[in-house]
Amino acid sequence: AGDELIDQFYGPSEKELRWRPQDDEWSLKEIAGHLRDNEELALEQIHLIAGDEEPELPARDVDALPLERDYRSADVQELLAAFAGLRRQTYRLLWGLAPEDWGRCGRHPYRGEVTIAQIARELTEHDLGHLWQARRIRETLRRERERPPT
Numbered sequence: 001a002g003d004e005l006i007d008q009f010y011g012p013s014e015k016e017l018r019w020r021p022q023d024d025e026w027s028l029k030e031i032a033g034h035l036r037d038n039e040e041l042a043l044e045q046i047h048l049i050a051g052d053e054e055p056e057l058p059a060r061d062v063d064a065l066p067l068e069r070d071y072r073s074a075d076v077q078e079l080l081a082a083f084a085g086l087r088r089q090t091y092r093l094l095w096g097l098a099p100e101d102w103g104r105c106g107r108h109p110y111r112g113e114v115t116i117a118q119i120a121r122e123l124t125e126h127d128l129g130h131l132w133q134a135r136r137i138r139e140t141l142r143r144e145r146e147r148p149p150t
Contacts, residue, residue: 005035005127006084008134009076016141018072026066028137031130032079033071037062038126039086042119046093049106049116057106057114094120 009017009032017028026034041060048055071079094116102117 005131005134006080008131008138009080012138012141017076019137019141021137021140026133027072028134029074029076029079030066030071031134032076032083033069033074034062034066035127035130036079036083036086037065039083039090039123042123043086043090043093045106045108045114046090046116046119049104049114049119050093050097050101052106054113055106057108059109090123 009028012028020027020030037060041058041062045057048057097116102120103115105113105115108114
């Protein structure tokens with residue numbers, strides 16, 4: 001889903017990339033920044049688990065960062081390039097694991113014990129959720145462009 005998700009950010013104008021369906025929802029740019037932040041955190045957690053016995057895992061509210069960091073003003077190409085680079089690192093790390101490493105775990109401050117397999121599964125689910133969200137935004141934008149002027 002990662003590559004297909006990235007494709008959702010190509011084509012819309014700058015104004016469309018900044019547009020929010022509702023005031024409390026994210027724009028495409030904010031989704032791109034969130035994807036980068038979430039990937040960065042997951043990669044850090046996987047690295048820690050792969051390299052240590054039951055490490056303490058960092059916890060960050062990656063859902064709050066798009067508003068705190070004003071991703072609507074950011075360059076979407078830079079956000080996507082950073083996400084893609086982090087995703088490549090995640091793929092390389094996961095592909096290099098031995099089968100028994102997938103069950104290695106770390107200790108999350110709120111969730112308790114978390115395995116590498118859980119983090120990898122959650123990344124997939126996370127991608128799919130935001131793919132659906134981005135497609136919904138793109139479809140709304142397409143309908144708006146095609147609506148005859150009144």
